[in-house]
Amino acid sequence: MSVDLFTPLTLGPLTLPNRVFMAPLTRMRATMPGNVPGELNALYYRQRATAGLIITEATPVSPYGHGYYKTPGIHTEAQAEGWQLVTRAVHEAGGRIFCQLWHVGRQSHPDLQPGGVLPVAPSALASGGESPVPSGIMKPRVVPRALETDEVPGIVEEFRRGATLAKAAGFDGVEVHGANGYLLEQFLLAGSNQRTDRYGGSVEKRARFYLEVVAAVTAVWGRDRVGARLSPANTYGGVDDPDRWGVFSYLVGELARFQLAYLHFVEPRVAGHTERTDYDQRLLSRNFRPFLTGDTRLVSAGGHDYTSAARAIGDGEADAVAFGRLFISNPDLVQRFQGRNPLNRYDRATFYGGTEVGYTDYPALNNSVT
Numbered sequence: 176m177s178v179d180l181f182t183p184l185t186l187g188p189l190t191l192p193n194r195v196f197m198a199p200l201t202r203m204r205a206t207m208p209g210n211v212p213g214e215l216n217a218l219y220y221r222q223r224a225t226a227g228l229i230i231t232e233a234t235p236v237s238p239y240g241h242g243y244y245k246t247p248g249i250h251t252e253a254q255a256e257g258w259q260l261v262t263r264a265v266h267e268a269g270g271r272i273f274c275q276l277w278h279v280g281r282q283s284h285p286d287l288q289p290g291g292v293l294p295v296a297p298s299a300l301a302s303g304g305e306s307p308v309p310s311g312i313m314k315p316r317v318v319p320r321a322l323e324t325d326e327v328p329g330i331v332e333e334f335r336r337g338a339t340l341a342k343a344a345g346f347d348g349v350e351v352h353g354a355n356g357y358l359l360e361q362f363l364l365a366g367s368n369q370r371t372d373r374y375g376g377s378v379e380k381r382a383r384f385y386l387e388v389v390a391a392v393t394a395v396w397g398r399d400r401v402g403a404r405l406s407p408a409n410t411y412g413g414v415d416d417p418d419r420w421g422v423f424s425y426l427v428g429e430l431a432r433f434q435l436a437y438l439h440f441v442e443p444r445v446a447g448h449t450e451r452t453d454y455d456q457r458l459l460s461r462n463f464r465p466f467l468t469g470d471t472r473l474v475s476a477g478g479h480d481y482t483s484a485a486r487a488i489g490d491g492e493a494d495a496v497a498f499g500r501l502f503i504s505n506p507d508l509v510q511r512f513q514g515r516n517p518l519n520r521y522d523r524a525t526f527y528g529g530t531e532v533g534y535t536d537y538p539a540l541n542n543s544v545t
């Protein structure tokens with residue numbers, strides 16, 4: 176039987192009507208103070224409920240895990256209640272939604288930290304780059320504080336609590352954000368981890384935190400309602416490693432043992448959300464496919480259009496494809512792909528922060544923005 180983007184997919188206990196996923200997209204439009212999702216966010220996600228699976232914007236599990244102003248969290252009861260608006264809206268519209276669990280580590284700024292403290296990281300090494308802070312400007316990131324060994328289990332615990340709150344919020348599952356230079360990748364890659372304790376040194380030790388987080392989250396949800404996102408070629412956030420293939424083949428092998436619902440790969444052809452061509456071909460998601468066992472699905476993201484996605488699914492390289500920017504500007508992306516209809520163009524100026532403009536006002540084909 177030939178498989179295409181519109182062939183249903185079983186994902187753990189769920190049956191998805193298609194393989195067009197909405198990628199996690201930080202939009203910085205939570206209600207402040209408190210970083211709580213509200214009605215506007217519920218409308219945005221409801222508009223996109225025909226996706227095979229929605230993965231929410233990255234959602235910090237800790238007050239110290241925020242690195243961008245106005246990102247919704249999942250570390251307070253009020254946030255879980257806010258997310259209920261979202262999950263209810265998506266379910267009423269017939270959709271399914273996973274919460275992406277996040278800790279930015281060093282990709283933050285004291286202005287975003289409770290009490291103005293330094294952001295935490297595996298080692299006191301700066302990421303470079305800038306953070307959007309509450310005053311509305313960008314500030315250069317600072318040298319973070321290295322976590323003490325006995326603090327690390329506390330962060331694993333925050334992921335466990337975030338997973339529990341996500342359950343209370345009515346999500347269908349969770350995705351561990353292990354990509355894009357944030358805390359899990361900071362531990363994993365040698366360039367950002369110079370520790371000499373049980374969380375640093377060998378690949379096995381650098382992957383320990385990542386795998387402890389996955390274990391904690393699966394203990395809450397069960398393995399088949401948890402996904403993990405990884406970005407083997409990513410350098411965003413100033414992370415690097417001299418042996419990426421070695422690191423990621425070890426990590427993927429270990430993750431495979433968890434029998435998660437899916438592994439979600441950011442393809443090397445995008446850096447953050449900018450296209451690139453100079454990458455190590457081994458780091459393409461298809462090269463990790465042989466490590467996956469059982470029912471774990473492979474999701475590919477990054478720079479896909481209809482044609483590349485249809486090819487990846489048709490060739491069996493991926494089981495589903497996640498779209499980021501195209502889902503920002505096309506709430507009905509599935510229907511547009513199905514009818515091979517033209518797509519709305521996205522406006523980068525309204526990606527991060529702001530109002531309903533560039534958020535819930537992109538028209539659907541039938542012109543309704545319900």
Ligand SMILES: Cc1cc2nc3c(=O)[nH]c(=O)nc-3n(C[C@H](O)[C@H](O)[C@H](O)COP(=O)(O)O)c2cc1C
Nearest residue numbers: 198199200201232233448477478479498499500526
């Ligand atoms: C506005 C914006 C916000 C993003 N926020 C997140 C995020 O919260 N978590 C994440 O894992 N990736 C995030 N990404 C990366 C996307 O999920 C995706 O990997 C990237 O956009 C490439 O896919 P695309 O070519 O389909 O847009 C973001 C990308 C954009 C454009």
